Amino acid sequence: MAIPSAVGKTLIETLTARLGEASVLTDAGSKEPYLTETRGLYRGDALAVVRPRDCDEVSFVVGECARAGIPVVPQGGNTGLVGGGVPFGGVVLSLTRLDRIREIDGSNATITVEAGCILKTVQDAADAAGYLFPLSLASEGSCRIGGNLATNAGGTAVLRYGNMRELALGLEVVLADGRVWHGLKGLRKDNTGYDLRDLFIGSEGTLGVITAAVLKLFPKPQARVTAFVATASTHKALNLFERLRESAGDQLTAFEYLPEFGLEIVLKHKSGAVRPLSDRYPSYALIELSSPQKDADLQGRLETILGAAMEDGLVDDAVLGSSEAQSLALWALRESLSEVQRYEGGSIKHDVAVPVSRVAEFIEAATKACEAEMPGLRVCAFGHFGDGNIHFNLSQPVGMDKQAFLAEWGRFNHIVHDIVNAMGGSISAEHGIGLIKRDELKLYKDPVALDLMRALKQTLDPQNILNPGKVIALGDNKSASF
Numbered sequence: 001m002a003i004p005s006a007v008g009k010t011l012i013e014t015l016t017a018r019l020g021e022a023s024v025l026t027d028a029g030s031k032e033p034y035l036t037e038t039r040g041l042y043r044g045d046a047l048a049v050v051r052p053r054d055c056d057e058v059s060f061v062v063g064e065c066a067r068a069g070i071p072v073v074p075q076g077g078n079t080g081l082v083g084g085g086v087p088f089g090g091v092v093l094s095l096t097r098l099d100r101i102r103e104i105d106g107s108n109a110t111i112t113v114e115a116g117c118i119l120k121t122v123q124d125a126a127d128a129a130g131y132l133f134p135l136s137l138a139s140e141g142s143c144r145i146g147g148n149l150a151t152n153a154g155g156t157a158v159l160r161y162g163n164m165r166e167l168a169l170g171l172e173v174v175l176a177d178g179r180v181w182h183g184l185k186g187l188r189k190d191n192t193g194y195d196l197r198d199l200f201i202g203s204e205g206t207l208g209v210i211t212a213a214v215l216k217l218f219p220k221p222q223a224r225v226t227a228f229v230a231t232a233s234t235h236k237a238l239n240l241f242e243r244l245r246e247s248a249g250d251q252l253t254a255f256e257y258l259p260e261f262g263l264e265i266v267l268k269h270k271s272g273a274v275r276p277l278s279d280r281y282p283s284y285a286l287i288e289l290s291s292p293q294k295d296a297d298l299q300g301r302l303e304t305i306l307g308a309a310m311e312d313g314l315v316d317d318a319v320l321g322s323s324e325a326q327s328l329a330l331w332a333l334r335e336s337l338s339e340v341q342r343y344e345g346g347s348i349k350h351d352v353a354v355p356v357s358r359v360a361e362f363i364e365a366a367t368k369a370c371e372a373e374m375p376g377l378r379v380c381a382f383g384h385f386g387d388g389n390i391h392f393n394l395s396q397p398v399g400m401d402k403q404a405f406l407a408e409w410g411r412f413n414h415i416v417h418d419i420v421n422a423m424g425g426s427i428s429a430e431h432g433i434g435l436i437k438r439d440e441l442k443l444y445k446d447p448v449a450l451d452l453m454r455a456l457k458q459t460l461d462p463q464n465i466l467n468p469g470k471v472i473a474l475g476d477n478k479s480a481s482f
């Protein structure tokens with residue numbers, strides 16, 4: 001979107017007059033960290049990066065941008081993986097200074113936090129007050145609550161506690177015209193019409209700017225046991241998962257999956273990582289049971305379940321992490337996997353979900369289809385198996401030119417997404433649509449759903465100034481054609 005320079009200049013002056021120079025960054029060096037995304041897939045530019053301190057200032061900034069017709073791209077920790085926070089003109093609205101924890105209400109089991117709070121800070125504040133805030137991602141040291149809400153973030157505890165949508169009770173949101181929706185209610189029940197909260201969660205900054213939220217707290221686990229288990233096939237892993245779900249109920253807090261190739265590259269690139277079992281197996285599951293009761297005999301319970309599963313041929317070998325240090329070491333194997341993949345050259349990534357009942361079938365079918373397409377391709381399918389959410393990542397054949405491999409991104413997307421779609425799945429399980437999947441969404445989302453999404457966007461943001469060109473492209477949006 002071309003912005004007349006006089007309009008841009010006046011806007012910057014107006015914002016600087018109200019927020020102060022330190023809050024409106026216009027020089028290239030200061031803007032730099034806000035212009036690219038984590039993996040460097042996109043690079044944008046912005047008139048300015050604006051760093052308000054509270055909801056009133058956010059409201060002022062958005063209101064002035066609306067008056068000037070200038071786009072606003074909300075940004076939290078900028079850890080998103082789909083290009084959603086990259087600006088292409090307009091103003092980056094960084095929420096990082098809205099970082100207060102407003103209230104912890106133990107009796108209501110809620111915490112009220114501002115959008116710029118780092119996820120880890122919220123976890124720590126809950127912990128210090130004797131509670132658990134369960135959202136947990138590898139980026140938790142830098143992603144922010146507003147970004148977590150805007151992407152409906154998932155992570156490793158969704159199986160037990162749900163994703164961000166399930167963890168939020170109320171929101172405070174600045175609308176596209178600068179008005180504030182005060183929806184910061186900590187209610188478990190509220191049937192007063194349409195669900196506005198869920199509309200903004202997962203909207204990736206295209207419908208409103210989230211400035212604060214009321215989030216649910218849970219009792220802290222007092223007992224926990226982790227196991228690293230070898231299985232001969234994804235189908236056996238699924239049978240094991242079903243069995244654990246039946247026997248352990250909501251004590252089952254994680255069931256993560258990784259293949260031998262994934263474990264191999266973690267051991268190769270992560271210093272200190274140790275193979276947890278003596279032999280190699282085709283696939284592994286990282287299992288965690290936890291309980292708020294100190295005397296819950298989780299270790300005994302898991303040993304019994306795994307022992308029976310071994311007798312029935314579902315499990316080939318297993319090790320239990322009975323101390324905190326052992327558990328952390330097992331978790332580190334799983335959590336390092338996204339990070340170490342880059343050392344194996346180019347990777348083409350898919351964050352997809354299918355019904356849990358079809359997750360093994362999906363991994364097998366997609367692996368076969370992709371391997372048939374390119375000899376030497378190395379499939380690294382891993383992730384939140386118990387949620388039906390697989391990071392179906394492809395590492396380039398050894399020795400292939402990285403750029404030549406990445407040029408195949410679209411072709412592999414179609415192969416994988418066609419299989420996902422045929423199984424009733426989703427092409428974005430937890431990372432969102434942003435820019436990277438916007439055009440794929442048009443192919444796979446129900447057309448009526450797309451019409452409804454466009455209608456909502458046009459109603460809530462008639463000038464198309466909130467994160468334009470992300471998630472859905474409106475016909476008249478020039479920035480939609482990157």
Ligand code: FAD
Pocket residue numbers: 038073074075076077078079080081083084085095115136137138139142143144145146147148149150151152153154155156204205206208209210211338430431434467470
């Ligand atoms: P940003 O990247 O700043 O923004 C993301 C999107 O939200 C953008 O579209 C932006 O415009 C919008 N936005 C940001 N703040 C606001 C706001 N206050 N109001 C309105 N819109 C806003 N994600 C998962 O879900 N699960 C994982 O397990 C996971 N693991 C990851 C591991 C690593 C190593 C990395 C780098 C990322 C991972 N992610 C994961 C992705 C990312 O961390 C999440 O999407 C996270 O929720 C983004 O938060 P953020 O503050 O960095 O948001």
